[in-house]
Amino acid sequence: MSAGYDLIVVGAGYAGLMAALTAQEAGRRTLVIATGNGGTHLRTGCIDVLGYIDGKRVDDPVRAAAQLASARPTHPYATTGVEALGVALLVFKQAMARAGYPFEGDGHTALLLPSALGAARPTALVPRTMAAGDLRRPEPIVVVGFDNFKDFYPALIAENLERGGHRARAIMLTAPGFEHEADLPPLTLARAFDRAPFRSALAAQLGPRLRSGERVAFPAVLGLTAALEALADLEKRLGAPVFEIPTLPPSIPGIRVFNAFDRLLRAAGARVQIGHPVIGFKTDGLRVTALTSQTAARDRDWACDAVVLATGGVASGGIVVDSHRVAREVVFGLPVVAAVAPPETVNGLSAPAAYFERPTPSLPGLAVDAALRPLDATGTAAYLNLYAAGALLTGAEPWREKSSEGISLASGWRAGQ
Amino acid sequence: MSSLTTEILVIGGGSTGAGIARDAALRGFKTLLLDRADLATGTTGRYHGLLHSGGRYVVKDPISAKECIDENYVLRRIAADCVEDTGGLFVETEHDDPNYAAEFVAGCQRAGIPIQEIAPGEALRREPRLNPRIARVFWVPDATIDSWKTVWANARDVQIHGGSILSHHKITGLIREGDAIRGAVALNVRTGESITIHADYTINASGAWAGQIAGLAGLPVTVLSGKGIMIAMNHRLTQMVVNRLKRPADGDILVPIRTVCVIGTTDVRVADPDDWPIEEHEIQYMLDEGEKLVPGFRQARALRVWGGVRPLYQPPSLGAVSDTRDVSRTYTLLDHTDADGLSGFLTMTGGKFTTYRQMAEVAVDAACRHLGVERAGTTATTALPDSEEGRFYWLGARLEKREQDPHGDQLICECEMVTRQRIVEAMRLRGGDLDDIRRTVRLGMGPCQGGFCIYRAAGLGHAHAIAAAPATNAHLQRFVTERWKGVQPLLWGDQLRQAVLDDQIFQGLLDIEHLPGWDSVGSGAPRSAGRGDKAAVRPAKQPSGSRKRKTQTGGDA
Numbered sequence: 001m002s003a004g005y006d007l008i009v010v011g012a013g014y015a016g017l018m019a020a021l022t023a024q025e026a027g028r029r030t031l032v033i034a035t036g037n038g039g040t041h042l043r044t045g046c047i048d049v050l051g052y053i054d055g056k057r058v059d060d061p062v063r064a065a066a067q068l069a070s071a072r073p074t075h076p077y078a079t080t081g082v083e084a085l086g087v088a089l090l091v092f093k094q095a096m097a098r099a100g101y102p103f104e105g106d107g108h109t110a111l112l113l114p115s116a117l118g119a120a121r122p123t124a125l126v127p128r129t130m131a132a133g134d135l136r137r138p139e140p141i142v143v144v145g146f147d148n149f150k151d152f153y154p155a156l157i158a159e160n161l162e163r164g165g166h167r168a169r170a171i172m173l174t175a176p177g178f179e180h181e182a183d184l185p186p187l188t189l190a191r192a193f194d195r196a197p198f199r200s201a202l203a204a205q206l207g208p209r210l211r212s213g214e215r216v217a218f219p220a221v222l223g224l225t226a227a228l229e230a231l232a233d234l235e236k237r238l239g240a241p242v243f244e245i246p247t248l249p250p251s252i253p254g255i256r257v258f259n260a261f262d263r264l265l266r267a268a269g270a271r272v273q274i275g276h277p278v279i280g281f282k283t284d285g286l287r288v289t290a291l292t293s294q295t296a297a298r299d300r301d302w303a304c305d306a307v308v309l310a311t312g313g314v315a316s317g318g319i320v321v322d323s324h325r326v327a328r329e330v331v332f333g334l335p336v337v338a339a340v341a342p343p344e345t346v347n348g349l350s351a352p353a354a355y356f357e358r359p360t361p362s363l364p365g366l367a368v369d370a371a372l373r374p375l376d377a378t379g380t381a382a383y384l385n386l387y388a389a390g391a392l393l394t395g396a397e398p399w400r401e402k403s404s405e406g407i408s409l410a411s412g413w414r415a416g417q
Numbered sequence: 418m419s420s421l422t423t424e425i426l427v428i429g430g431g432s433t434g435a436g437i438a439r440d441a442a443l444r445g446f447k448t449l450l451l452d453r454a455d456l457a458t459g460t461t462g463r464y465h466g467l468l469h470s471g472g473r474y475v476v477k478d479p480i481s482a483k484e485c486i487d488e489n490y491v492l493r494r495i496a497a498d499c500v501e502d503t504g505g506l507f508v509e510t511e512h513d514d515p516n517y518a519a520e521f522v523a524g525c526q527r528a529g530i531p532i533q534e535i536a537p538g539e540a541l542r543r544e545p546r547l548n549p550r551i552a553r554v555f556w557v558p559d560a561t562i563d564s565w566k567t568v569w570a571n572a573r574d575v576q577i578h579g580g581s582i583l584s585h586h587k588i589t590g591l592i593r594e595g596d597a598i599r600g601a602v603a604l605n606v607r608t609g610e611s612i613t614i615h616a617d618y619t620i621n622a623s624g625a626w627a628g629q630i631a632g633l634a635g636l637p638v639t640v641l642s643g644k645g646i647m648i649a650m651n652h653r654l655t656q657m658v659v660n661r662l663k664r665p666a667d668g669d670i671l672v673p674i675r676t677v678c679v680i681g682t683t684d685v686r687v688a689d690p691d692d693w694p695i696e697e698h699e700i701q702y703m704l705d706e707g708e709k710l711v712p713g714f715r716q717a718r719a720l721r722v723w724g725g726v727r728p729l730y731q732p733p734s735l736g737a738v739s740d741t742r743d744v745s746r747t748y749t750l751l752d753h754t755d756a757d758g759l760s761g762f763l764t765m766t767g768g769k770f771t772t773y774r775q776m777a778e779v780a781v782d783a784a785c786r787h788l789g790v791e792r793a794g795t796t797a798t799t800a801l802p803d804s805e806e807g808r809f810y811w812l813g814a815r816l817e818k819r820e821q822d823p824h825g826d827q828l829i830c831e832c833e834m835v836t837r838q839r840i841v842e843a844m845r846l847r848g849g850d851l852d853d854i855r856r857t858v859r860l861g862m863g864p865c866q867g868g869f870c871i872y873r874a875a876g877l878g879h880a881h882a883i884a885a886a887p888a889t890n891a892h893l894q895r896f897v898t899e900r901w902k903g904v905q906p907l908l909w910g911d912q913l914r915q916a917v918l919d920d921q922i923f924q925g926l927l928d929i930e931h932l933p934g935w936d937s938v939g940s941g942a943p944r945s946a947g948r949g950d951k952a953a954v955r956p957a958k959q960p961s962g963s964r965k966r967k968t969q970t971g972g973d974a
Contacts, residue, residue: 042918044926057931116872117893118886119928150827150837153876159886164933172880182837183827246926248869249918315917321909323704323715355894355901363917399925 004303005031005271007416008291009310010278010331011318013038014408015390015415016310017261018088021095022416023308024270031302032270033293035277037258038312039391043404044246045220045253047092047125049085049107050077051402061124062086062107065406076393077403079368080410088413089125089406096127099260100228104131112136114143114217116152116247118160118168122402127253129222129231132215133243139215140167143245144206146175149184151248152219171209176201190224190252199230203237210240220244220253227256278331281307286384291331306385308415309366309374310408313391319364327364329392334374334382336364338394365394372415387415418611423449423581425784426600426616428588428630430454431461432564432770434622435571436777436796438580441620443799444781444792448580449614450572451603453587455853457568460624461770462856463725465647465681466674467658468492468500468560469771472507472532473665474746475524476517481746482528484772489558491774491797492567498804499567501811503673505559505658506540507532508551510709513663518553521662525557532557544655546711559658561674563810564770565856570801577802586612591619591633591762598634598753598762618784621764624728625690631764636757639733640766642690642726643741645682648703648907651718651864653678653812654711661710665742668706675812676833676863677720680707686741690726700906718911720864721903730767748776754787761787829877830870832863840874841881849884851875851896864912866900868919872927890932897923 006028009020016032017040024030049061050068058064065085069077077085089107096103105111105125112135115121120135133141141161145154154170161168177198178184192198210216216234222244223230234242246253265272279299280292290303309331311318319336321327327336366374366388373381374388389411391398398404427438430452438450452458471485493500509518525532533556540554541547572582586603589611593599600616621630624640631638653673661669672679680703687693700722707714729744730751748768753759765780778794785792800807815834827837835858843857851874854860860874861867871893879889904916923929 042921048925115926115928117875117890117927117929117932119931119933121928121931148827150829150873153873153880156876156879156886156889159879160890160933163886181824183824248872248922248926314913315921317914321913323719323909324701325909355898399920399923400930402925402928404921404925 004290004305005029006304007031007306007308008033008302008304009308009416010034010291011038011310011312011316011390012036012258012272012274013040013310013312013316013390014257014405015312015412016308017258017265018092018409018412019308019310019389019416020265020270020272021261021268022091022413024265024268026416030265030270031304032265032272033276033278033291033302034274035317036274038310038316039404039408040254040258041251042249043251043254044123045127045251045257046113046123046130046246047089047103047105047405047409048122048402049089049124049406051110051122052400057110057122059110060108061110061122061406062089065403072395074395076396076407076411079370079372079393080407080414084414085406085410088409091413092409093125095264096257096260099264101256101260102128102228104128114141114157114161114245116157116219116245118157118164120164124406127227127256129227129244129253130220130246131243132241133217133245135161135164135166137215139213139241140169141217142210142214143168143170143217145170145172145219146184146189147172148175148178148182149186149189149219149221151186152245154217157217157245171206173202173205176205186219186221186247186250186252187224189219189221193221193223193230194226196233199233199237203234207238210238215241215243217243217245220246220251222252224252224255225259281332283383286381288383288386306387307383308387308389308412309392310389310412310415311392313365314363315391318392321364329366329374332374332382332386334366335377337367338364363394366392368393372411389415418613420613420615421449422615423447424617425449425781426451426614426619428601428619428621429459429623429626430456430568430572430582430584431459431622431624432457432568432571432773433624433765433768433776434620435568435575436773437620437622437765437780438575439571439578440774440777440781440794440796441784442575442578442580443795444785448575448578449583449616450575450580451583451586451588451601451614453585453606455584455856456572456582457565457856459626460725460727461564461568463723464564464770465670465672465679466561466564467670467672467771468562469769470505470557470559471528471530472505472521472525472555472557472559473660473670475528475530476520477664478746479524479528481769481772482524482530484747484775485769486528486530486558488772488775489560492562492771493560493809494807495774495796495798495800496562496567496570496804497800497807497809499563499570499801500809501561501674502809503559503561503657505557505660506544507555507557507660507662508540508547508710509553509662510548511550511552512709513661515552517663518555521555530557544657544659546654546713547659548710548712553662555662559660561658561672562770563675567801569857570803573802588630588633591630593634596758597760617761618788619762620780620784621762622766622780624766625726627728627764627766631751631753634753634759634762636753636759638751638764638766639731641729641731641741641744642687642693643729643744644685644687644693644724644726646695646699646703646722646724647679647681648700648722649677649679649720651677651720651912654714654717659710668703671707671710675859680714684727684740684742687726693724693726695722695724695906697906716910718864719907719909720866720912721900722906723903728766728768748772748779750779750783752783829873830858830860830863832865832870833859833861835860835870837877840877844878844881844883849878849888849892851878851892852899855896861896861900865915866904866919867896868915868922871896872922887934890934893929897929
């Protein structure tokens, strides 16, 4: 083996990428190793910090996160600290701007973006490609969809926006050049938006149907590699502000975020290996000294001084639960808390568990100390140089409270220190 | 109050009721089929889909076994489009009594069920996931049948022959004139309107609810409810039906149906066919029994658990029954003219899905006799709509169709290969209720349990003016709530992972909880009905205290 790494990050979602970038840019040799892509590819591509507390929408996400952290000591924000959140948001914004995929928002104002159903969805930082969608702005919205793209329904979005008090209407087009393909995958459409002739043909169809003063919403497929260029070009051709509405996975905006991180990490000298599960580890006393990953030809050891575990919890397979409801952390076999307790009985016919009224789900996760080190069964750090970040941390309701990326960035930044 | 007149009124839109209505309509009667909910949402729609050879009952319940094999052959002819000819195996595992095989073979001979013993090695070659420690294996003509498709085909034939279907109508009373029943009064549960139905003859085919209907005429009919639970696994662990070679017990059959396989079932007597639990220990028991048939069963992905209630008729002479497993699976015709001196009314209950057609024929024969007309039944030889060519359904049917034109239409539900055209057609016929559409085309019944397709289907319903946004939002919420009911008890393994992803889509991405017009989280229906919905909006949840709402909700096949 040539040389060890100062830090190995296991997992390539928001938390792992943030930890790796923080460490590498602080001058530490960093390796990212992951079984596959993480939450970036599945989520909105926005940075949610905190949208709701107890069902009430918050106005200042970072301040609300501080309130939540002091009211609920088991929440991940209580562990990461809200200072870390503030710094992490800043570091993330600067990084994305450097990578050519700038974000807007300051974390202290809840931005309201239309969801793909037309709900007003609160978030904290948004890519520039979505910024014009803020529902606090007054311009009427034209939601544009493609009848050969099945993951976006403009008329439903527009009617729900109208009912929410926003002026909106819908236009359905056929993606030009794809008239004979009924079922366009989002990546195909995104790559089409990267090309000027496609945008030109689209603008020629759409332009005459726009009214002055309107802004134009598209599904979030406005370019995979040239999103900013596509946005500026469309705005110029249409003479109107343009924005994206995120829809079903795979997330094009999320893939852009992943690609931006990947570019920055490689430029700074880090190594990123996706597709190589970690299958073992070596220790020296209470220190992890190496990880073993599975490569195509053989298993390989990677020596390291420290490890950040950011494998994403149940959603990503970092924690698995068997049919006896026994939960297991897959890399280190760390003890898992808050395993899923099955209901003793559910009523077979009458609605037993209204989905929207269920109590806080206790998703399995890791308990950590103040330095984000996972605890062993005795309640002390399992290893002195092992840190956990992201969705592995238990205690949040990320989808309902809209806190997922904020927790990942804050804990990732802390763990990368 | 509006009124209708018909010759034969059939109460209950499960397989038995739909079969009776078709039988009567084919004999030239003006027929009306009524159900309190959608068709096939009671026991029929909550069944595993096994078209019995009868092998399961040869030792314990030989009459039912004979009925099963007779009707197995008939349904293969008349309902081919609903049947997949999987074949079935009876396997003796190390947990089963080796003496049972001889009884089984003798019983099959008596019932006329063709069987063939095959070597365990040959059985394992055909079904490699089977427990390798099987000692004896018998092939039987088991098959699988899509219960929804069968009921819909029967209902369509009723309409083709001039009859009509009244779904979402609950019987509130029977019309009695002297010693005769002359129809019924029903409540439209969606609009609250009552309707009087005048009928020459009324047939009670309400299965586990038959006692309640007969009670409206003051007749003491005892139908026990035997609850069975089932778990659908995300793919077909076997391609043939697999039965344990033993007396029928819990968790001893594995049924490959469409894209999944179903393990079943239990048999627990419950007091109320509308209110019963699915318990954690029952689920664990199913998994343990699954391991005995297919080692590694617990590592396979469980999609959804549900249950149904069998109607089991208890003759007054039998007295108290402790174990519903011991009640015969045969059917019972209660001729209230002969037994109770009340004419114009009969009850057909008990039985099995496999024998629904025979039950229907026997019921309509009795009605003819009392009406003094002589018209022979023809359902044993007349194919159902879409089954005329006699071609069995096969698993690759949807894929084959898709491959003929891979770019011509959108796949809205990838798991079940449901196209956009198919969904829009179903919505035009049946309205925008996504749960109704699920039962019609199997939308959202695969591994993702609606995570991806249900947003698309909702958008399509709206785009095609089937439902306005408020109704669409309510349909979405109702669907998500329904799915959660079956998924919640199975949160482990890949299905837990899927459930978290689905949460992320519904709550994190779509923010379905904060659509405009919902009073608050979980309040269900929107404030106003907007521009309306062809299928009226049903609130996702009734006001508090309604846990025992008497509306049926669909299960899986």
